[in-house]
Amino acid sequence: MSKYKIKLSTVLLKVVNLSIINKNVIILGRVIALDLGKKRTGIAVTDEMQIIASGLKTVETKQLFSFLMQYFKEENVELIIIGEPKQMDNSVSESEAMMLPIIKKLGQTFSKIPIKRIDERFTSKMAFQTMIDSGLGKKKRQNKALIDEISATIILQSYLHTN
Numbered sequence: 438m439s440k441y442k443i444k445l446s447t448v449l450l451k452v453v454n455l456s457i458i459n460k461n462v463i464i465l466g467r468v469i470a471l472d473l474g475k476k477r478t479g480i481a482v483t484d485e486m487q488i489i490a491s492g493l494k495t496v497e498t499k500q501l502f503s504f505l506m507q508y509f510k511e512e513n514v515e516l517i518i519i520g521e522p523k524q525m526d527n528s529v530s531e532s533e534a535m536m537l538p539i540i541k542k543l544g545q546t547f548s549k550i551p552i553k554r555i556d557e558r559f560t561s562k563m564a565f566q567t568m569i570d571s572g573l574g575k576k577k578r579q580n581k582a583l584i585d586e587i588s589a590t591i592i593l594q595s596y597l598h599t600n
Contacts, residue, residue: 466515469508470593472557472585473519473536474498479585481593485513490593495582498539502546509547517543517550520557520592555596557588 465487472479478501480493496504508514519540522530544552 466513468516469514470518470589472589473539475535477582477585479589481589490590490597492586492590495585514550517552518555518593518596521554522557555592557592
């Protein structure tokens, strides 16, 4: 048998093994989290196995729908998580009133993707502390867009830990 036939056989065997592995691996849709704000929205997303939460980006809230439409065309997203601002006594925060029309529009625009709410108390403080702990300088810690993205990641990580 020639060396080319042996190499071809080895390649075919690897392809067959990969197809067997792929049949046994379940690929889920991503979960996306939003930290909605009046000016900016922080966005985080999971990997396809829904194991790791990573910051995606921060967009101006008025650009959120166009960003999500494009993102949902490119990626399989099966759930939207939105932070739910609450007071210390568990009552609804005043920023909830600003968020409700956006959430309603999200539900109408992306009706096939369910929306869940997650308590977002302290996420901005946790995000800021994460920036300090990671050694970011004072100037970078003043980047509110980065704080929003990290807050969305914390919201998403919280969801992953509870489900």
